[in-house]
Amino acid sequence: MRFVGYARVSTQEQDTALQLDALVKQGCKVIFQEKASGASRAGRVELARCLASLRHGDVLVVYKIDRIARSLFDLLAILRQLESVGANIKSVTEPLDTSNSMGVFVIQILGAVAQLERSMIRERSIAGQLAARERGRMPGRERAMSPKDEAAAVAEYLRGGSGYGGLGKKYGVSASSIKRAVYRVTKSQDYKKRSKV
Numbered sequence: 001m002r003f004v005g006y007a008r009v010s011t012q013e014q015d016t017a018l019q020l021d022a023l024v025k026q027g028c029k030v031i032f033q034e035k036a037s038g039a040s041r042a043g044r045v046e047l048a049r050c051l052a053s054l055r056h057g058d059v060l061v062v063y064k065i066d067r068i069a070r071s072l073f074d075l076l077a078i079l080r081q082l083e084s085v086g087a088n089i090k091s092v093t094e095p096l097d098t099s100n101s102m103g104v105f106v107i108q109i110l111g112a113v114a115q116l117e118r119s120m121i122r123e124r125s126i127a128g129q130l131a132a133r134e135r136g137r138m139p140g141r142e143r144a145m146s147p148k149d150e151a152a153a154v155a156e157y158l159r160g161g162s163g164y165g166g167l168g169k170k171y172g173v174s175a176s177s178i179k180r181a182v183y184r185v186t187k188s189q190d191y192k193k194r195s196k197v
Contacts, residue, residue: 005031056086075111
């Protein structure tokens, strides 16, 4: 029996150290890790590599089930893939083990509950944004730069010779703030609409 670990965080700023430590303690000799949103399975390259590496008798170990699947549909597809090669899945922090029928049932219930929770959070978030708009307030953080500085930074970027990082240092903001400012000017109307939400 081989224990194969999979660790995932949603953004580059987050750290997989907690998950990695737990997976090593579970006996994982091979661990796949990535920093990618769980929203789309297509974007999780390491997950695809991990699943492709599994063989009969292997146990896929995850810190929490939501690290591997963000919807019940996704979870069931992964379970079918594991079943087709004769592998199982185990969660470090949840009492889940698909080597028995009760474990399969529990993992499906947890997947459904997690999906319901995400849907409810999304509904509350949208309702809050709509309420804020009705009060005349645009949701989201204030921009890091004044309109004047933003225009100057974008103009400097478009002239060439200055990258996002250098301009960020010059104006005392992150490279991402400069990038968003440039995108608002150079990208489609659709991007501009999304950036206001």
